[in-house]
Amino acid sequence: MYFEQFYLGCLAHASYMLASEGEAVVVDPQRDVELYLKAAADHGVVIRHIFESHLHADFVSGHRELAARTGATIYMGAQAGATFPHVPVQDGFQLKFGKASIRVLETPGHTPESICMVITDEEKSSAPWAVLTGDTLFIGDVGRPDLSPWHTPAQLAGLLYDSLHGKLLTLADNVLVYPAHGAGSLCGKNMRAERSSTIGTERLTNYALQIKSREEFVRQLTSNLPARPEYFLKDAEINRTGAAALSDLPALRAIEPAELKTMLSAGEIALDVRSNEEFAAGHVPGSVNIALGGQFASWAGTVLGLSAHPVLIAESGEQLEEARLRLTRVGIEVLDGYLHGGLAAWKQAGFPIATIAQITASELEARIHSKNNPVQVLDVRREPEWDAAHIESANWWPLDNFRVSPPELDHDAPIAVHCKGGYRSMIASSLLQRAGFKHVMNMTGGFDAWQQAKLPTVTGKPVGV
Ligand SMILES: [Fe+2]
Numbered sequence: 001m002y003f004e005q006f007y008l009g010c011l012a013h014a015s016y017m018l019a020s021e022g023e024a025v026v027v028d029p030q031r032d033v034e035l036y037l038k039a040a041a042d043h044g045v046v047i048r049h050i051f052e053s054h055l056h057a058d059f060v061s062g063h064r065e066l067a068a069r070t071g072a073t074i075y076m077g078a079q080a081g082a083t084f085p086h087v088p089v090q091d092g093f094q095l096k097f098g099k100a101s102i103r104v105l106e107t108p109g110h111t112p113e114s115i116c117m118v119i120t121d122e123e124k125s126s127a128p129w130a131v132l133t134g135d136t137l138f139i140g141d142v143g144r145p146d147l148s149p150w151h152t153p154a155q156l157a158g159l160l161y162d163s164l165h166g167k168l169l170t171l172a173d174n175v176l177v178y179p180a181h182g183a184g185s186l187c188g189k190n191m192r193a194e195r196s197s198t199i200g201t202e203r204l205t206n207y208a209l210q211i212k213s214r215e216e217f218v219r220q221l222t223s224n225l226p227a228r229p230e231y232f233l234k235d236a237e238i239n240r241t242g243a244a245a246l247s248d249l250p251a252l253r254a255i256e257p258a259e260l261k262t263m264l265s266a267g268e269i270a271l272d273v274r275s276n277e278e279f280a281a282g283h284v285p286g287s288v289n290i291a292l293g294g295q296f297a298s299w300a301g302t303v304l305g306l307s308a309h310p311v312l313i314a315e316s317g318e319q320l321e322e323a324r325l326r327l328t329r330v331g332i333e334v335l336d337g338y339l340h341g342g343l344a345a346w347k348q349a350g351f352p353i354a355t356i357a358q359i360t361a362s363e364l365e366a367r368i369h370s371k372n373n374p375v376q377v378l379d380v381r382r383e384p385e386w387d388a389a390h391i392e393s394a395n396w397w398p399l400d401n402f403r404v405s406p407p408e409l410d411h412d413a414p415i416a417v418h419c420k421g422g423y424r425s426m427i428a429s430s431l432l433q434r435a436g437f438k439h440v441m442n443m444t445g446g447f448d449a450w451q452q453a454k455l456p457t458v459t460g461k462p463v464g465v
Contacts, residue, residue, distance in 0.1 A: 001100045001121040002043050003130075005178060006035060007195060010297050010326055011059050012185035014195065016132055016178060018119065019045040020098025026066060027051045027117065027132050028180050031329040032246055033062040033069065040070075049095060051102070052076045053134025053180055054114040055239045057147050057232035058187055058298065060331045064242030077106060077113035084242040089115060099123050105167045109160025110135040110143025110187065111236075112151060116168060118175075130176035131199070136160070137168055138179045140192035142208040146225050147187075147232060157221040161214045169209070173200025184295055186226055186302075190384060226382060227400030229302040235331050246328060252320065253337035255311055257349035260284070260339055263311065268336060271300070271310035273323040274343075276426040278315070280442060284339070284346055285354040287313060289430040292322055294423040301330035303402050303427060312338040356429050357441040361450040364416050364443050368393055376415040378407060380428040381447065385420060389457040391450065399424045406435040418443035418450070 002019040008030055016027040017039055024045040026036050040047050047070040050063050054077065064084055067074050075095070078088035093104040103118040117132040135143035142164065145156035177197045181187050190207075203209055211217040255263070264270060270287035272279055273296070279289040288310075290299050304310065312335060314320045320338050327335070339346065347353060359367070367375045368391075377394040379386060386396050397407035399419070409415060415437055419425040422445055429442045443449070451457065 001098070001123060002045065004039060005195060006030070007182065008329075010295055011329060012182045012295065012298075013059060014178065014180055014182060017047075018097070018100065019043060020100040020121070020123075022046060023048050023097040025049040025051065025095070025097055025102065026072070028053050028056070028134065029062040029066050031060045031062045031065075031243065032325055033066040036066060037069065046070070047072050049097065050074045051115075051117055051132075052080070052239070053116070053132065053136075054111045055080055055082075055236040056180075057111075057236040058185065058229075058301075059329050060235055060243045061239050062243070063239075065245040068245060075104075077115040079106075079108065079113035080240065081113075082240055082242070103128075105131075105163075107134075107136040107163035107167055109145060109156055109163045111148055112156070112159075114143070114163075118171065128171060128175050130178055131168065131171060132178050132180075133168065134180045135187045136163060137177060137202060137206070138181060138188045138191045139177070139194045139197045139202070140206055141188040141190050142206070142221070143187055144189065144225060145221050146228060147236070149233060153222040153225070154218050157218040158214060160221065161217045164209065169199065169203060171199045173198060173203065175199045177202055184298075186229065186232075186298065189224070189226055224383060227302075227398065229298075229400065230403060231301040231306045231330060234306050235301075238331055243331070246325075249324075249328065249333060252312070252324065252335060254340035255337040256340055257346045257351055260311055260346070261351060263336070269304065269308055269310040270313055270339065271304070271323075272313040272430070273319060274313070274315055276422060276442075279426060279430065280356040280358055282343060282347075282353045282355055283430075284313060284343065285352055286434050287430065288434060289426050291423065291426065292319065292326070296323070297326040297330045299399070299424070299427055300327055300332060302400055303431065304332065305403060306331045308332060309334045309336050311336045313342060314338065315342050354433060356426070356433065357439075358444045359416055359441045360444055361453045361455055364450075365453075365455050367416070374413070375441075376409050376413055378409065378415055378417045378428070378432075379447070380417060380419050380424050385447075387459065387461060389451070389459055390447070391418075392456065392458045399428050402428060402431050406432055406437070409437075411435075411437050412439075414439040414441060416441040416443055419446050421446040421448050
């Protein structure tokens with residue numbers, strides 16, 4: 001059997017392709033489906049089946065486009081209520097392809113319609129070889145239970161406990177585990193960095209599987225939930241009906257600097273996708289920086305929302321294309337256009353350039369203790385990161401909260417922003433500047449640099465600002 005995992009770092013998303021005797025199955029395809037068509041051609045197989053483990057909330061899936069381009073059948077959990085042609089599957093549903101098979105386990109919990117797919121490769125053994133766990137079981141974690149508008153988190157957490165103990169954990173310890181997400185995904189709290197595991201390893205090491213009572217499991221799974229971006233419910237709905245094919249997107253409009261200036265004055269958003277360093281050194285005032293280098297699409301969906309229709313600022317045509325594709329993967333499809341000629345054209349037109357000062361960890365430490373030159377420190381990491389260790393005088397306002405509002409801090413006093421490594425803090429710095437903070441600094445290297453310099457930290461629960 002051919003088996004391949006396709007890992008998309010931008011969304012911490014894993015999709016899969018399996019094939020036997022020329023017949024292929026794709027599981028949880030990403031929005032742009034070219035890579036599966038290419039893999040199928042490379043391996044001389046035909047994609048006949050597409051499984052969705054659930055209605056993904058954090059990205060737009062390519063299941064409909066892939067089905068349209070291959071003639072493949074889509075299979076989804078019967079509870080999904082999908083409105084496009086598909087086969088609704090329930091416990092015990094079995095699909096044979098060549099000498100391999102997929103057996104469906106209905107595993108409600110992360111969402112009501114979640115399914116897991118048990119893979120058997122008859123060429124190896126008649127016993128199950130692997131299980132594709134979707135967002136039910138991750139490496140070191142389980143799916144969050146608070147993404148359904150029709151169920152309470154406690155109801156879903158209870159169902160998740162039953163699915164894990166009554167179904168997944170009945171598989172043998174040597175069965176491989178392949179989830180739909182890895183570290184950094186908001187579909188869980190605290191995933192490990194590995195891309196696969198085994199039932200045995202998870203049984204022994206996954207914190208959620210160590211909790212023996214259903215009540216305690218529900219209590220732990222429903223407390224300290226990570227932020228739920230507003231776009232999650234919208235993406236799940238897009239996936240229920242099936243997204244349009246990417247080839248239907250119109251060409252991007254070139255926008256001249258003078259027009260962008262007028263648009264920005266009217267409150268439109270410019271999204272600068274260049275690196276953090278390039279943005280800090282010079283950018284269009286009021287533009288938001290989400291660099292292509294990190295989890296670009298998740299953060300764009302989280303801080304801008306799906307109704308945003310930004311003007312892109314990039315340094316090359318390839319960067320523009322890359323940014324656009326990644327935005328469509330979360331459902332941001334309608335863009336106003338792009339700044340023609342990039343920042344160079346803006347400068348040439350004689351318009352002002354803004355910068356963001358960079359400050360090192362030791363410089364910040366010195367300023368925190370200086371009486372003449374005080375500074376506000378803002379930590380934009382997530383709660384577990386803050387709880388583990390933070391700078392004593394820091395204020396806490398995670399980047400996820402910026403969609404609602406910037407922190408209530410002094411706009412006129414200097415503010416130094418940090419995250420873990422510098423990616424999120426530059427997004428936050430740009431949003432603070434846009435919100436009118438006058439002296440924004442970014443701590444280079446983030447909290448990692450602070451700790452490497454052995455500067456003092458404290459632990460404990462956050463006091464939001
Ligand atoms: Fe999910």
